[in-house]
Amino acid sequence: MKNVYIILIAVGSSILFSCSDEESPSLSDAKKITSFSIDGATVSIDESGKTISAELPLGSEVTALTPTIVISDKATVSPASGEVQNFTNPVTYTVTAEDGTTTSYVASATVVECVDEGNVISFTFDGKNYEIVKETKTWRDAASCAVERGGYLAEINSLEEQNAIYSQIESSSINAASTTAPDGGNASYLWLGGNDFDTEGSWIWDGDNSGEGTPFWIGDSSGSPVDGSYTNWGNEPDNFQNSQHTLGLAITDWPLGSAGQWNDIDHNNNLFFIIEFD
Known part of the structure; x- marks a missing residue:
């Protein structure tokens, strides 16, 4: 009888120790x-x-x-x-x-900032400020960047403004090979603020990409300016491959135009761009 009592004590002690272990789990040290x-x-x-x-x-x-x-x-x-x-x-x-x-x-x-300031050239014409940005972006991204900087993709409303902008481009040491549009005759361009996204052939100045703007051209290459608006197209626009809905200012010649003229090109091209500020 004595031996049985001893065995029971040993078993009870084992059970107590087992329960004690289960009730004291280690605490997590995870802290990320x-x-x-x-x-x-x-x-x-x-x-x-x-x-x-x-x-x-x-x-x-x-x-x-x-x-x-x-x-x-x-x-x-x-x-x-x-x-x-x-x-x-x-x-x-x-x-x-x-x-x-x-x-x-x-x-x-x-x-x-959306661009490196080292790639921005500022100038003034007729009391307004402009920036030539020597970094490539799609048209929509360029418009977004222009808005972030407090402006919009440039609108050209006169021969004098056209000449002033193009003269500044010529003096800005632009590497033409860095800003080419394959669908634009492989010529080099800078983005301007025109597009006909809403209605094919109805071109508006919409440099902030808001979907609203001042109309300046209606039709294709045989079209006409709206209300006497200034334009400087090559033998364009032609909506080549039904994908050209944004406006580029050429800085090299292409089969249908020459440096300084405008062309409609695909908005997905990655090009330098011009910002205008009011």
Whole structure:
């Protein structure tokens, strides 16, 4: 009988130790920021350096940004996700794991311009400011960039304006091979603000790509100016391959025109462009 009693004590002790182990799980030490997002921003996380970089488009304000933050399971972060922050200076985010250990990330936000200022040539004509941008973009992206910079793709409304712009282009050391349009006779062009996106053959000045603007030409190469508007087409427009709906100012000759004249070309070409400011 004594032997049985001893065995029961041993079994009971084993059960108690087993229960004690199950009731004391280890705490998580996970403490990462796995996602950090701000509306309109391009964000990257450098896990090794514990830094977060957010790039916002020109015109953005960094004084009141609201990050959405995703962190490791069972961790917390301070400042919290969804809290408005002033990113004039970098903001430190501290992540605390379930076990109480911490790590910090330094987050910064910068406003990125759509072009490198080193590729911009500014000039003035008749009291208005212009920029020649020696970076290639599609027509729509160029128009968006022009708006970001406070202007619009240039409108040419007189022979004097045409000559002033073209003279400035000629003195701007442009590499013509860097801004060519294969569908435009392989000539070189800079974007202007004209398009006929809405109705084929109805050309308007719409340098901000708003879909609205002043009409200046109706028809194809045999068409006519609207209300005496200034134009400088080559033997164009011809809507070659039914895909040419935006206006380029040629800086080299092509089979249907010469340098300085206008041509309708595909909006997906990547070309330099001219911005005008009111």
